[in-house]
Amino acid sequence: MAGEVVPEGPDLKEMGEEELWELINDNRHRISLGVRPCIVIPYLRQARVLTEMDEDEILSCHNLTNRCMRTSYMLDLLRTQGRNGAVALLESLMIHYPTLYTQVTGRKPSTEPSRFSGLIKYSELTEYLVRAVTGMQKELQEARCEAGRMSARCASLELEIGQIMEQEEKSRCLQSENERMQRYLCSLQRDVTKLKDEKCDLYIRYTAAIEEQSAVNERLHNLNLQVYQLQTELQNVQTETDVQKKLSLRCVSTPETPQLQEEVRSLRCQLAKAEKLDPARQDILAQDLAEAIDSQVELAGQLRCYREENEQLLRDKQGLLDQKQCLSLQVEQLTLDCKMHQQKSTMIQSQMRELQAERDQAYLSRDEAQAMIARILAEKDTLRCQLVELQERVFSLQATHNSRQQRQSSDEVEVAWESMKSSCEEFRAPARRRLCRSNAVNPMSLSSSNSEYEDAAASSVRSRNAEPPSPESIRRRQKALNAESSCETAESDYLLDDFVFLPSVGSEDKQTPRFSSSSGSSSCGLPRTLAPPFLVRSRPKAIRVNGRILSISFQGEELLRQLTVVGGNKTGVFVHQVTEGSAAHTVGISNGAQIVEVKYEQNHKALKMVLEDSTLEEAMWALGQVTGLCHLSLRPRQDDYEALLQQLRSCETSSGDSFYVRVNMSLPAGPGGTLAVSCNDILHVTNTQPAGTEDMWYASQVHPCQLLDLQSGTVPNYYRAQRLLIRAIEDMSFQTKKSPKICRVVAQNKQKAVRIVSTGRLGRNPLWVSVEGEKTKSVDSGATSAPKGCVTLMPYTLVTPHYPPICRPVLLLPTVLGRILDKKLAGWQGFQLCEPEVLSSSEHTTRLQRSEILEECEQGRCCYTLQSVEKVMKKGIHCVLPLGLDCVRRLHRSEIFPIIIYVGQTARSARKLRSKLQRHGQSEDQLLACSRSEEPLLDKLPCLYHTVAPDSWCDQTSLLTSLRTIIWEEQKKIVWVEPDLW
Structure with missing residues (x-):
């Protein structure tokens, strides 16, 4: 209607990436059915969120057999582009599908000329490209000019780096005191x-x-x-x-x-x-x-x-x-x-x-x-004020010294520097020692009376002024840092609180020089080499106590030979045995401590792996990656460790692993007790490192109605199963290209062998190791981390059990057949059809923002709401949903898990419903087209569904009887739900 006022939904500019894609995923079914990729791809190409290769793959791929599959695959590609992909998709809907844009976003399409100033039609595309190339050439020239200016700016910034380094040194002193x-x-x-x-x-x-x-x-x-x-x-x-x-x-x-x-x-x-x-x-x-x-x-x-x-x-x-x-x-x-x-x-x-x-x-x-804490904080504030005053005093003294340096001779400079040094020490006396971090300078050199060493020390300190240091000072500082590198680690800030510098007491002729003297020092009778300082522990072990977690630092070369671990994600990973004489034994690591996290350095990059809820396989891999100095965070849990050992001795369990996964591919049985599983089976994994096997998990099939383990055996682990999944997809693609008709017949007669589940953002999951700074890690030594926008195929998906206490809603698919059977099924006892509600404009906007609107009707402001479903469920009966697949995710957010039943269709089964279809203004071709378009979308659901074979019923009455039996059986089953992978 022309005069109809469309309620304004949330502003798209203020929404984040997750909110935009959550809005699109909620309407994924509607978009897949109503959008043609060939219409919106030109605009998406113009917006630079799709490439020419993506366009060829979407429009020409043999695996995408219909328009809905192509649209769904296009949405998956746009998801990898983040917020830009979501905004470009919504703007293309606003241009080509304004009604669908209103249904998805709840906003009226903008008709302002400025809004469409950057959009181009087919006839103007060539002209736009010419203008774009010309503009890009101008931008390139401007960028080159800007690069010249930036190089000059870099030269000036390099001069400021010296000043910043000095400020950084002072900030480290403050940071140590703060720590x-x-x-x-x-x-x-x-x-x-x-x-x-x-x-x-x-x-x-x-x-x-x-x-x-x-x-x-x-x-x-x-x-x-x-x-x-x-x-x-x-x-x-x-x-x-x-x-x-x-x-x-x-x-x-x-x-x-x-x-x-x-x-x-x-x-x-x-x-x-x-x-x-x-x-x-x-x-x-x-x-x-x-x-x-x-x-x-x-x-x-x-x-x-x-x-x-x-x-x-x-x-x-x-x-x-x-x-x-x-x-x-x-x-x-x-x-x-x-x-x-x-x-x-x-x-x-x-x-x-x-x-x-x-x-x-x-x-x-x-x-x-x-009161003591308050007093300490007050003292700390006082010390900070004193530190600021001292810094100002030091800066003023340094400025005075620099002005005098140009007018006085070298002797006068030394006298002035000594006076400044004594005055600084006088001011620093009342401050605490940790507020003044000094260089590791040999104390013997400070007590020497030789003027050459005084001159060298003065030059070294003088190079720390605000002025750029001289080349000689830089060279001496570099040699000092090289000498200190043999005693300090890459994380010196993390360990310096546990060490102090002491002078060496060995013979002078066997010591390496810490600071080089001037050329004139050779004429003096004093030795040229000085005793370098070395690190001595201020306490027996480098142990930090943070609450109930111990942080231990030691050399972790070949860490798995120093200690062995037991446990898993259910109980935690515990230290089981420690090799005597190893570095781990020296620092005091004992049995029964839970490993919470491990930190180490690799390729000049600090990495942290969280092992608090990791599996035994992940923990073994993570500890095997440690090279050099590492930091283990341990939590004492001796009682839990003893209980785990008792369970292992009594054979109640084989490890501390326990999680449930949904299998996304069919695996045949093999030798050695390999378990045969089918696609969509639920497995309970109880051991990720079984003895005598490699790249295998020990798992059990789960009872559909109770949380009981049935047949047990070994299955490929995640990474080996991923390779098998890729190989199966390649074989299916080859067979499809070779003989499409034969593969189509085989696919109709056999059970689904592969379920393609992908993710573009890896969240925390027992199937992956949590590594700070990296997305994924593979158990294989040759594997590399996945890039940020990579789409990863998942052979197993983590699931959690849910037990609905009341009757679950019923969703019949395909949608064309569901509209025919919904009223018939609602006429049975124990079933009721979900009725739409009429909402005002403000109430419609409020519920749309809360995701309480499941689907909107075609006529007026009637819409199916979450409250309508809950009202029927409170009566203790099944609510029949006359909706599409988009409502499933909205119901899951409210802890409502519908029973999804998909009735498979063929030309023969469609003929059985010819009279019913004609009565509702539908045809057999429409039913088959709807079935083909909605069947691929079922694999995108985060829960299981039931499929009714086309040849298992003869007429509408037998189909309804079969559906009632299926609903009664599904009501007793456990609902397994996957997390949101996107």
């Missing part, structure tokens, strides 16, 4: 760190004591509750016992026995009377007597039962008494425990008071240390 103060500050910081550690220990002990006291109080409370319950139960039992006792006494006291006796007597009387009665009366009485006897037997039985009950109650009473005694004993024990816990609590409280006193003392010590 000493920094070391002292580091020691104070270590003390403060120790105090903080002690404070943390006190806090931990205090917390543990409080927790123990709380546990004791809770236990005491529970014991009191138990005692109360036992007392209550005891009272209840006593009450019941009293009741039972009363009942038993009542039963015993019942007057039943006298009544029975009275009845027996009455019955006997009646019986005696009955004997006198008639027989009928006797029968009645006998019957009554029998009934009485029966009733008496019953009463006797009841009495026996009462007695048994009484005995049972007595036994229960005795049991309750015993139980009462046990409970009383338990109560006494609990009382003793309570007293003991009270004593412990009292002791803990006293210890807490002591800890508080120690803490207060630590705070006081910390305050004193801080």
Whole structure:
């Protein structure tokens, strides 16, 4: 729309190289589909970011079978040009594809004439070239004139070099003092760190004591509750016992026995009377007597039962008494425990008071240390001010001396110089010794009374003035430096704090001269040669302590014969054995120290290699490169070293290496346990230096759903695999040129054998050695470092595992088929289609800058955003993405890892979807073209994807069923993601 206002995105001039290429990579799919290389290459040639050879390779290479592949390869070539390539590409899009430029950058194409003043069309190209050649000739003439002026300027600058060297010498003195103060500050910081550690220990002990006291109080409370319950139960039992006792006494006291006796007597009387009665009366009485006897037997039985009950109650009473005694004993024990816990609590409280006193003392010590540091800094500032004043005084004295030198004779000059020297020494006296770095001059020469040596010393010092030195002074200084080179190393600034100069005590006739005397000295009776100074250690070993890292300096010739190492990137590289009598043994290197980094000099260039997280293979190579003086940074980790040795002895592990890589080529199985791997397999490398093998790694295949090692074996290491990859690419290219049709059929029937992954900027990676000042290093002795703009093929790519906790989004490819199947798949349970959002102009600009817009719709301001995907994922269902490949990297930045499914297409499989394609206004040719253009872009993704074979389904229903099964299987797998190599 003509009146539509395009939101202004970020200014391209203010964006850096990484931001520009990140913007282009986010829209790589859109650019590959919409840009024709033949249209934009003339402008890129004009901008000098592409050469004629690049143009022929892009437009004529047989491996680039379609326009999308050519455009993608053109982007890779432009990436090597850095920011210039990105700016030229965006300006070409602004000219030839203004709509695409707006979609990529979020800015409206500029129509100002000044913006396009340097752009040329095809018809004006020849005229532009003529003008350009003429302008370049004029520039060449101007450059030659400028070169003449610069040569004159160089002559004047050479005169200033002498002054700068003198200032540099003084700055070195200040730097040495600064380093000493920094070391002292580091020691104070270590003390403060120790105090903080002690404070943390006190806090931990205090917390543990409080927790123990709380546990004791809770236990005491529970014991009191138990005692109360036992007392209550005891009272209840006593009450019941009293009741039972009363009942038993009542039963015993019942007057039943006298009544029975009275009845027996009455019955006997009646019986005696009955004997006198008639027989009928006797029968009645006998019957009554029998009934009485029966009733008496019953009463006797009841009495026996009462007695048994009484005995049972007595036994229960005795049991309750015993139980009462046990409970009383338990109560006494609990009382003793309570007293003991009270004593412990009292002791803990006293210890807490002591800890508080120690803490207060630590705070006081910390305050004193801080006050000391502040005082030292103040003293340092005072010394700096004094140094500045002394320098000004020295400069003024030197200027005075130079003015007098032209008017006075040589004798007067010597007298003036001695006076100036004594005055300088008078001013330098209060300063510290490290603030004044003097030359290594023989002290014996300073005490000599010979005027010739005084004159030579005065001339040597006089040559350090602001004036250009004389040729004789330069010659003497060069000889002095040559004599010092046998005692000092290339990094003298790094080691001079550990050495002092002392005079030699040998015979004079065997010593080499340090300074040459004048021609007239031969007539004197004094010897012509002086004893040279030599370096003596001011402490036993050249060891620097920086925090918990030791920096040791020694001669590292054949370093791998002096010491052996074990470990890897997982555990660290440790010193395992040190050869007795070697330089490493002399400086005190012992077993169990981790090698953090190594510094050495090669080809007059200082190099540093970081080995803190390097593999064993890298560490062996890095230590093998050391020649001459080296500096090893070591960290004591004896416990970790012993744990590693224990694991090695128990065969739990074979080394300290452990990292995961994605294989970018197929490798067949070979002899000696060589592992057969396929392209896109994930390997767990556990040993980069297996015993009995050369240029091999020991690795294991990884379970797709769990982090478990499966089949193990050896694979070629990175550099050998890189050579195999290059050879495989050459064979494929030769076969393609020889018989393209046969190779195309074979490629369709077989699995992918090579995945081309390249990088133009090598970052930190366990597959490379980190060398300061160089980009890459090869294990092979004949390999050279890659240039800055070189594109490096990678046979292995470092990957990291991710475990998505919720349902992952689904992306179906090719895009034409995905638009047809997205709505069908979203109709199933557990799936939902991602819906676009309508954003305002300001909100659209804000989200575009935050990379929250995944893709823009063709109509209006509708766009698919990151929030729409997260909203569906929070429901616990799969979000179906109707988008292209450009959204993958944006989702990865937000820790969202979609399931990417690519449905392979052939002419036969496309005919199965003819009706569906026609219903959506598409054709079979469009589907096949989209499939061919998007398939090469899949290898650019930083994650794995699943491919569905064209002959594995017969219709749309079976394809959807297969897709649902694949999604269910992919959801359970681990997501392996590569780092951003660009």
